[in-house]
Amino acid sequence: MGVARVFRFPVLATVLAASLLLAGCGSSAAPEDASAGADGDGRFPVTVPHAFGETTIPEKPQRVVALGPNDLAVAQAVGAPIVGAMQNVTATGPVLPYLDPLPADVLALDPNTTLSLEQVAAFEPDLILAVSAYQVVDRATYDRLSTIAPTVAFAESLYGASMQDDARQVGRALGEEEKVEELIAAADARLAGIRDELPGLAGKTYLFGQARGEILPMVVGEQNQSTAFMRALGLTVPASFANAPASDDLAPGTVGLSYEEVGRLSEADLLMMTFAGDGDRAAFENNELVRRVRAVQQGTYTPLTLDQAVALQAPNVVATGWLVDQLRPALEKVAGAGS
Known part of the structure; x- marks a missing residue:
């Protein structure tokens, strides 16, 4: 499958939301198991396969740097000792809205700039998590990080596995598989709960996209992470969009509409949009x-904030409850429409 193509906007600070529409292949499974040796708790050393080879972590990490937002979310949720992390990419503040605050000296990496290897090294990490790091999508960057500390990347491509398997990749590296499985179970239960509470979602359609100048990129690929997330709630993209070939210069699984084609958006019961600039x-x-x-016209159009768009474009198991709460007013409207 290779490394997913990411199209970026001039302002890196909005790269996840305003670059929206990263490729994703949610059916990709994370590697089956990591080889385990024995330290104090019998888990380490552990070897984690990933897109650039495999990484051996000799002992339970004591100084973790999280380069991706979902790396940070999962690591913080399982109590990992985080000493350095990337700030939130949106304009709403340095901390992801669904996480507890972290000290400013931990959230010291600036998403607006090129990744500073010197700054990463200054944290003196014994593990670097880059499973969801949009700045680490090539072997050269990975190799440079690996000279600082053992570095774990995505299994096959950036956002190329399900959010559950991305979380498992982080859990393996931290030796916290059981805690991660608890996070996954809680996220899955929350999604199932919304399906039960809002049965009118079943069979409804949605579109999620971005207004970017004269083009409207829409995320429609069956295996994009956002599509899998919405499918777990009972919604699907309209039939004419399902797995349509990607438009030129857009990521796989993404279709670009012109304003002249905007009437096609009427095929969706729910329309969610974010905005590039x-x-x-x-x-x-x-x-x-x-x-x-x-x-x-029916009131089921929902403009998304950058935080909401980032969480929906690249969901993670920690953000699931927050994201469902954010989307719930729209979900309730579409669940009741026509019922």
Whole structure:
């Protein structure tokens, strides 16, 4: 499958939300098992396979640097000793909205700049987590990080596995598989609970995309992480969008519409949009063709904040409850529509 293509916007600070629409192949399974040796708790050394080979962690990590948002979320949730991490990529503040605050000297890596190997090294890590690190998608960067400390990357491609298997990849590296399975079970239960509470979601359709200048990229690939997340709630993309070939210059699983084609958005019961830059929301919402879209007229159009868009574009098991709560008003509307 290779490393997923990511299209980026000029401002790196919005790379996950405003670069929206990373490729994803959610059916990819993480490696079956990591070889374990024995230290004090019988788990280490542990060897974790990943896209760039395999990494052996000799002892239970005591100084962890988390380079990706989902790395940080899972590591913090299982109580890992985090000494360095990337700040939130959105403009709402340095801390992901569903996580407990961390000291400023821990959230010291700036997503607006090129990854500083010197800064990473200054944390003196004994483990670097890069399973969801958008700045570590090539072997050269991985190799440089590996000279600092054992580094664990994604299994096959960035956001190329399910959110559950990405969490397991982090859990293996930390020796916290059982705690991660608890996180996964809680996330899966929350999704199942919403299906039970809102049975009207079953059979409904949705579209999730971005207004970016003259193009409207929509995430529609069956195995994108966001598509898998919404499918777990009972919603699917409209049939004419399902697994449509990717548009030129967009990531796999992403289809670009022009404003002249915006009528196709009426195929969705629920429309969720985020916006790449200043003026894009106004341009979208003030467009006469957009105003005629069924979801807009029925009140099931939902503009997303950058934090919401990032969490939906690349969901993780820790953010699931927060994200469901954020989307719930829209989900309730679409579940009740036509029922």
